[in-house]
Structures are given as structure tokens and as C-alpha cells.
Amino acid sequence: MNVLLSAAFVLCWSSGFIGAKLGAGSASAVTVLMWRFLPLTVVLIAVAVTVTRASWRGLSARDVGRQAVIGALSQSGYLLTVYYAIQLGVSTGTTALIDGVQPLVAGALAGPLLHQLVSRRQWLGLGLGAAGVAVVTLADASAGPGVARWAYAVPFVGMLALVAATFLEGRSPARVAPSVSLTVHCATSTVVFTALAVSTGAARPPAEASFWVAIGWLVALSTFGGYGLYWLILRRSGVTAVNTLMFLMAPVTAVWGALMFDEPFGPRTALGLALGLAAVVIVRRGDRSSGGGRDRPCGPVSVGRGRSGPATGRRPPPAGPRRGRPPAGWPS
Numbered sequence: 001m002n003v004l005l006s007a008a009f010v011l012c013w014s015s016g017f018i019g020a021k022l023g024a025g026s027a028s029a030v031t032v033l034m035w036r037f038l039p040l041t042v043v044l045i046a047v048a049v050t051v052t053r054a055s056w057r058g059l060s061a062r063d064v065g066r067q068a069v070i071g072a073l074s075q076s077g078y079l080l081t082v083y084y085a086i087q088l089g090v091s092t093g094t095t096a097l098i099d100g101v102q103p104l105v106a107g108a109l110a111g112p113l114l115h116q117l118v119s120r121r122q123w124l125g126l127g128l129g130a131a132g133v134a135v136v137t138l139a140d141a142s143a144g145p146g147v148a149r150w151a152y153a154v155p156f157v158g159m160l161a162l163v164a165a166t167f168l169e170g171r172s173p174a175r176v177a178p179s180v181s182l183t184v185h186c187a188t189s190t191v192v193f194t195a196l197a198v199s200t201g202a203a204r205p206p207a208e209a210s211f212w213v214a215i216g217w218l219v220a221l222s223t224f225g226g227y228g229l230y231w232l233i234l235r236r237s238g239v240t241a242v243n244t245l246m247f248l249m250a251p252v253t254a255v256w257g258a259l260m261f262d263e264p265f266g267p268r269t270a271l272g273l274a275l276g277l278a279a280v281v282i283v284r285r286g287d288r289s290s291g292g293g294r295d296r297p298c299g300p301v302s303v304g305r306g307r308s309g310p311a312t313g314r315r316p317p318p319a320g321p322r323r324g325r326p327p328a329g330w331p332s
Contacts, residue, residue, distance in 0.1 A: 005233055006245055012225030013246070014253040017092040019222055020083045021261055023214035029083035031202045032211075034193040036218050041190040044183040055177035063174040064184055070172075071185030074165035076192040081158030089147035090155065091263040093254025094140040097276055098155040100250045101129040102162045109163065125279040132275030135268055136254075143264035178231060250276060 023032035048056065078099070085095050105126065137152050197203040205211060233245070251273045258265035 002233075002237060005229060005236070009226065009229035009233055010245055010248050010252055012221050012229055014096065014249050014256060016218065016222035016226065017082065017086070017096050017249075017253045018256055018260060019214055019218040020086045021092050021257065022217060023211065024083065024087040026208045026211040026214065027206050028200075028202045029080060029087050030193055030196045030200060031205060032214065032218075033079060033083060033189070034197040034203060035205050035211075035215050036223075037186055037190040037193055040219055040223060041183075041186045044179075044186055048179070048183050052177070052179040055180050059174065059176065059180065063172075063176065066168070066172055066174075067176055067181050067184040068188045070165050070169050071181070071188040072192060073161045073168065075185045076189045077161035078158045078165075079189070080193075080196075081154050081161070085151060085154040085158075088151035088154065090151050091140050091254070092257035092261070093250060093263065093265070093269065093273075094136050094152070095155045096253035097136050097250035097273065098133055099159050099162070100247060100276065101126075101133055101279075102159050102166070105159065106163050106166045109167075121282055125282045127279075128275050128282065129279035132272040132279065134272070135275060136272030139266060139268035139272065140264060143266070182227070247277065 020029075020032070023029075082095055082099065086092060141147065141149065141152060194203065254263075254265055254269060254273060257263040
């Protein structure tokens with residue numbers, strides 16, 4: 001059962017990049033994102049005022065505002081860059097790989113920003129991960145000459161937004177239930193994307209059935225499937241298992257994009273993905289040899305007070321992340 005759940009989680013999470021590509025064929029990025037989040041937010045608010053009201057008790061306006069900023073970074077900023085990059089022609093696999101090195105970057109930055117020890121293994125892992133991204137990006141750029149070179153910088157902006165959200169959430173003193181953070185993040189994204197769509201004249205959805213297929217794909221598979229399975233596997237197997245599965249998203253997305261959209265997947269792409277996976281293996285083995293337990297995080301929830309991660313020696317809470325922010329690699 002755990003194998004089936006893990007496979008379903010990887011497929012649902014990776015489906016976000018594929019769904020973004022589907023939506024890009026019929027509408028602009030902000031149009032797709034607006035109509036993805038608008039109905040979802042209505043449902044979540046209805047649930048918040050009826051089923052999960054108790055989860056909101058004790059939260060101050062400052063706590064909710066902090067979650068709104070985190071959501072604007074980890075969801076709005078991240079997804080906008082992912083969708084925009086794919087709309088510009090960057091392959092789904094390249095976008096997924098660039099975003100996938102976020103935990104390695106966050107772990108490395110924990111040293112200078114939080115004055116935590118960063119091991120040589122972590123720096124080596126970060127270097128290999130960066131090399132993998134460079135190899136895949138160059139392969140993608142040479143295979144797709146119609147894509148502007150600056151378009152490949154767009155996913156990096158989204159990745160840095162995830163890193164910023166990671167540190168901001170890690171320093172938050174309040175515990176927030178997953179249902180609360182999900183509602184606040186989605187509501188924030190709805191406001192951001194609706195404002196962008198209205199201001200650019202892109203709020204009206206296209207009449208093509210393919211657009212609504214993409215929206216249904218993103219809501220059902222990426223949001224409910226990916227996010228729901230994230231928490232289910234987290235409770236069953238711990239955060240280490242979840243974060244290890246997160247690093248499978250780039251190769252799965254690259255193969256999926258090649259099969260579904262005929263995106264380039266040659267020897268250099270395979271080499272870059274292999275370097276990225278090697279980086280993860282090196283960092284994870286370093287964590288285990290330093291005494292980390294089975295629930296030792298190595299991802300978005302690794303940094304900050306009360307957390308353990310690549311740069312800390314403290315053990316994490318047994319139930320996983322203390323606060324309920326959706327993972328920084330929010331389903332695309």
C-alpha cells in the first residue's frame with residue numbers, strides 16, 4: 001500500500017507541471033491560475049466557516065497576515081513563474097528540476113542566514129544539484145532554439161521565492177493548522193491572480209473545452225491529489241519519506257513531458273537528472289550518518305526554530321512539521 005501511495009503522490013505532484021503545459025495551450029498563465037484558484041477558494045472558505053472553525057481560534061491578524069505573505073511567496077510567486085516559464089517554452093522537466101533544488105539551496109543558506117553548521121556534504125550536494133540544473137537547462141535551450149534565453153531565469157525566481165517562504169515560515173512563532181494555511185494561501189493567490197488577470201484583460205476564460213480540462217486536471221490531481229497524499233504519507237511514513245519522494249518529481253515530469261508533448265529528452269537531459277538525484281543521495285546519506293532519525297526533514301520544512309534539517313542536529317517533532325504550511329514545492 002505504501003508503494004502505491006508513493007507512486008500516486010509522485011504522479012499527482014508531477015501532474016502540476018503537465019497541467020500547466022495543458023493550460024498554456026489555450027490561455028495565458030494568469031487566466032489559468034485565476035480560474036484554478038477562484039472556485040477552490042470558495043470551497044475552502046465554505047469549509048472554514050462550517051467544518052474547520054475550531055482551527056482558526058487563537059490566531060491573530062498578525063498570524064493570518066504572515067501566512068498570507070508566505071502564501072504569496074510559496075504559492076502565488078512560485079506558480080506564476082512555473083506557468084509563465086512553461087508558457088514561454090521552457091520544458092516541464094527543466095522547470096521541475098530547477099524548482100526541485102530548492103531544499104538544497106535552503107539547506108546551504110541556513111548557514112549564513114541562520115548561523116547553522118553547513119557540512120561539506122551539503123555544499124557538495126548543492127554543487128552537484130547546480131551542475132545538474134545547468135546541464136539540463138543547456139540541453140533544453142539547445143533543443144528549443146525558439147525559446148528566449150532569459151526565459152530559463154524565470155523558474156529560478158520561483159525557486160528563490162520558495163526559499164524566502166521557507167525561512168519566513170520557519171521563523172513563525174505560531175502553529176497553524178494545515179486547513180488554515182491552505183485556505184489563506186489559496187485566498188491570497190485568488191486575490192493576486194484575479195487582480196493580475198483583470199488588470200491585463202485576461203480574466204475571461206476561453207471557450208475551448210481543453211481549458212476546463214486543464215483546470216479540472218490541476219484542481220483534482222495537483223491540488224487535492226498532490227496535497228492530500230502529501231499529508232497522508234507524512235502521517236504514515238514521516239517527513240523524510242515525503243521529501244525523498246519530492247526529488248523524483250523532476251525525472252518523472254521530464255519523461256512525462258517527453259511522452260505527452262514530445263519535449264526533448266536526450267543523453268544530456270538524462271545526465272543532468274542523474275546529477276540532481278546524486279546530489280540528493282549525498283545530502284541524505286550525510287544526514288543519516290550525522291544521527292538524523294527517520295523523520296529528519298531535508299526539504300521546505302527543514303529550516304528555522306524548532307525544526308531539524310540538513311544544517312541542524314535537533315530531532316524534529318514526531319508527527320512531522322509543527323506548522324501547517326503547504327510544502328514549499330506546492331503542486332504546480
